[in-house]
Structures are given as structure tokens and as C-alpha cells.
Amino acid sequence: MVDRGSRYVAGTEGAPPLPPPGGYRGARRVAPTTPPVAPPASGAPTAPAPPPSAPPAAWPLADHHAPEAAAPRERSAHTGAMGWIAIGAATVFALILLVTLASGAVGALYGTTLLVLQLLVLVAVVAALCTARGRLLGAAALAVALVFNVATLGGVGAVGAEALGAYDGQKSDEQKFWEAYPGIKDDDPGQALYQPSLEDVRAEAEATLAAVRQRLTAEYGIQWVAVGDEVLRPERNGYGGESMLQQYTSASWASTEPITGYTRKLAVMHTIEDVLWERGWEGMWAFNDPRSGIDPSIIQKMYGGDRPENQVNWEWYAELWPDPGLFYADIVDLANDGTGQYRASREATSARTGEPLEGLQLVVIAGELLSADDAAAYEDALKRYP
Structure with a gap:
């Protein structure tokens, strides 16, 4: 029969484990309470009060197991001197670059001084990024340096100067003086006064082109269409400016039908040469001929074949020596285009300019x-130069 009133029987099986030495962590000892005592009956002698009990002893090793308040940790500053x-x-x-750009000194942006300063800024940014306390401001400095640097502001300044032509601020007085030179560097300035004028060359070019067209129409029945207007372009003077001289390109003329076959093309070119001889031009030279002295690989690439018989393009020219003038006669014969590459190129050109897809073209340059x-003004301008 089991004594149910007893908590544990027959040893310690089933009993909870003993507490560890020193007790459980954070455990508190509870002071024992004294059960209330009934007041003595009247007339009965009272027992003397017991002495006050001493306070309960502390748990062993209480200081070791009791949680300790974390000491306040000193927080480091977020930024350091390097940042x-x-x-x-x-x-x-960045301010220096902006002031330099605003003053128009575009050339100074690429000077040695600013390049060295840019390098020093880069070193400071990298050093700040390598330190924990300077990393925040170092990242901000890097962002500023990426936006405001010699490359970005120099590019902005160059584009602005190109658009406005504002390069004068960086040129010396001597550079500006020679920039206005009316002739061409290292050329005889008097040659332009002795040779035929622009108006004379234009008249000769138009007359020669008309004579060639008439002869070819009469002998071969070729009809013509204008494919380009006259163009005048100022010549550079070699000192960074424009001279008073000009390059002339006549209106271009093209045949309205193809000219194919080696024999026919050669006959047409010889007829052109005959007309030029009659008007005082030199004999014609063929760039596309292997005997021209041009590298054969270049001839193959430019003219679509290594021999005139199988070439797509022919290019002949003659000079009006000693007067200025070059007469060009080009033939495009797509019948020799075995790859279709030249046809595709010509189709793109024809769509852009409106000129015939193939045939003969004539122009004078x-x-x-x-x-x-401008002759009088040219002479007066030359008097200022030694």
C-alpha cells in the first residue's frame, strides 16, 4: 500500500534535480514568515519578544551570477578629420573649376596646375574612404568630384566655346594677328593676284562642262541632268583662321542612262579628253588604272576590281595647268558589281541626293x-603682314 501522503518514497527516483552550486541564476532568497500567534489570554503571563532575526544571508556566489548592468559605451564620432x-x-x-569656366578660360582647365590639384583631391577622397570615421564624408566628396572635374567641365567648356566661337580669350595678341592672315601659310600671297580670279575659273569651268556635254550628246546620244549646285568654301589660312581665298566646286552633271562595257566607256573618256585638249587642258589620268602607281589593293577596294575591264568605278581627271582647275569624269557601271555591295551604296546615295543610280558624272574643282x-581688300590686308 502506497502512502499517498508522502511526497517521495523509496529513494530519490522521480525527484527534481538539485540546484547547481550557488543556486540558480537570478534566484532570490525569500525571508521566512512567522505564522501569526494568537494573543495571550487576559491575565496570562506574556513571553518575552524574541530578538529580531538577522537578515537572510546572501546566496553563495551571488555577485558572480547576478546580471550586471552594462557600462555605457562611448560612441565614436561619425566623421573624422580625413572626411x-x-x-x-x-x-x-569644384568652385575653382566653375570660376575658371565662367571666365571663359577653357584652355586653363587642361593646364598642369588644375590637373595636379585634381590628383590631390583624388588622393584625399581615397584616403577618406579608407577610414571608418571619414567614409561618410569621403563618399560625398567622391560624388562632388565625379560631377565637377577637369574632364566634365572641360568638355562642357569646349562644347560651349565651339558653339559660340569663344576661343579668343585664350589666344595671344600675336596668334589673333596671324589668325586674320588673308593668304595661306607658306604660300606666295601674290599668287592669288596673278592667277585667274574666281569669276574667271567659274566661267571656264561652266564653258568646259557645256562643251563636253554637247560633244557626248552629239556622238553618243547621252542626255544630262544637274545633280549638284555650285559650292564655295573658304580656305583655311594655316594659322587657325580663314583666308580670303575660296575653293570652288562647280555644279555637277550626270548622264541619265548607264554607260556600260569596257569599249564604250573607254571611247567616252577619250572623247572627253579630246574636248579638254581643245580648250587648253592637260591630258587625262586614270586613278583606277593599275599603271597610275596606286597600290593594287587600294585600287581593288576603291574601284571594285583590279583591272578597268572588271571595275565598277572609273575615275579620270585632268588639270588646267598652270591655272587652277581639276576636271573630274567618273563612271559607275553596276554591271560589274558581282557582290551587290556597290549597288547598295549607290542606292543609298541616290536616295539622298536624287542623282542617277549609275552612269557618267562631270565636275570641276x-x-x-x-x-x-575682294582683290583690293586682299592687298590692303597683306600690307599689315611682313
Whole structure:
């Protein structure tokens, strides 16, 4: 029969484990309470009060197991001196670049001084990024340096100067003086006065082109269409400016039908040469001929074949020596285009300019010409130069 009133029987099986030495962590000893005592009956002698009990002893090793309050940890500053140096250097350098750009000194942006300062700023930014306390401001300095640097502001300045032509501020007085030179560097300035004027060359070119067209129409029945207007372009003087001389390109003329076959093309070119001889031009030279002295690989690439018999393009020219003038006669014969590459190129050109897809084209080009209307001003301008 089991004594149910007893908590544990027959040893310690089933009993909870003993507490560890020193007790459980954070455990508190509860002071024992004294059960209330009934007041004595009246007339009965009272027992003396017991002495006050001593306070309960502390748990062993209580100091070791009791949780300790964490000591306040000193927080480090978010930024350090290196970060402030980097952001300050980047900001000051950005201001220097902006002031330089605003003053129009575009060339100074690529000077040695600013390039060295840019390198120093970069070193300061990298040093700040490598330190824990300077990393925040170092990142901000890096952002500033990426936006405001020699490359970005220099590019902005160059584009602006190109659009406005504002390069004068960086040129010396001597450079500006020679920039206005009316002739061409290292050329005889008097040559433009002695040779035929722009108006004379234009008249000769138009007359020669008309004579060639008439002869070809009469002998081969070729009809013509204008495919380009006259173009005048100022010649550069070699000192960074424009001279008073001009390059002349006549209106271009093209045949309205193809000219194919080696024999027919050769006959047409010889007829052109005959007309040019009659008008005082030199004999014609064929760039596309292997005997021209041009590298055979270049001839193959430019003209679509290594021999005139199988070439797509022919290019002949003649000079009006000693007067300025070059007469060009080009033939495009797509019957020799075995790859279709030249046809595709010609189709794109024809769609853009409206010229015939293939056939013969004629044009005259002459350079370093002085208009008769500018001759007096040209002479006066030359007097300022030694």
C-alpha cells in the first residue's frame, strides 16, 4: 500500500534535480514568515519578544551570477578629420573649376596646375574612404568630384566655346594677328593676284562642262541632268583662321542612262579628253588604272576590281595647268558589281541626293581662288603682314 501522503518514497527516483552550486541564476532568497500567534489570554503571563532575526544571508556566489548592468559605451564620432579634408578639397576644387569656366578660360582647365590639384583631391577622397570615421564624408566628396572635374567641365567648356566661337580669350595678341592672315601659310600671297580670279575659273569651268556635254550628246546620244549646285568654301589660312581665298566646286552633271562595257566607256573618256585638249587642258589620268602607281589593293577596294575591264568605278581627271582647275569624269557601271555591295551604296546615295543610280558624272574643282571683288581688300590686308 502506497502512502499517498508522502511526497517521495523509496529513494530519490522521480525527484527534481538539485540546484547547481550557488543556486540558480537570478534566484532570490525569500525571508521566512512567522505564522501569526494568537494573543495571550487576559491575565496570562506574556513571553518575552524574541530578538529580531538577522537578515537572510546572501546566496553563495551571488555577485558572480547576478546580471550586471552594462557600462555605457562611448560612441565614436561619425566623421573624422580625413572626411572633412576630402569634402572641403572637393568643394573648393569644384568652385575653382566653375570660376575658371565662367571666365571663359577653357584652355586653363587642361593646364598642369588644375590637373595636379585634381590628383590631390583624388588622393584625399581615397584616403577618406579608407577610414571608418571619414567614409561618410569621403563618399560625398567622391560624388562632388565625379560631377565637377577637369574632364566634365572641360568638355562642357569646349562644347560651349565651339558653339559660340569663344576661343579668343585664350589666344595671344600675336596668334589673333596671324589668325586674320588673308593668304595661306607658306604660300606666295601674290599668287592669288596673278592667277585667274574666281569669276574667271567659274566661267571656264561652266564653258568646259557645256562643251563636253554637247560633244557626248552629239556622238553618243547621252542626255544630262544637274545633280549638284555650285559650292564655295573658304580656305583655311594655316594659322587657325580663314583666308580670303575660296575653293570652288562647280555644279555637277550626270548622264541619265548607264554607260556600260569596257569599249564604250573607254571611247567616252577619250572623247572627253579630246574636248579638254581643245580648250587648253592637260591630258587625262586614270586613278583606277593599275599603271597610275596606286597600290593594287587600294585600287581593288576603291574601284571594285583590279583591272578597268572588271571595275565598277572609273575615275579620270585632268588639270588646267598652270591655272587652277581639276576636271573630274567618273563612271559607275553596276554591271560589274558581282557582290551587290556597290549597288547598295549607290542606292543609298541616290536616295539622298536624287542623282542617277549609275552612269557618267562631270565636275570641276579649283582651290585658293580670289574673287575679283575682294582683290583690293586682299592687298590692303597683306600690307599689315611682313
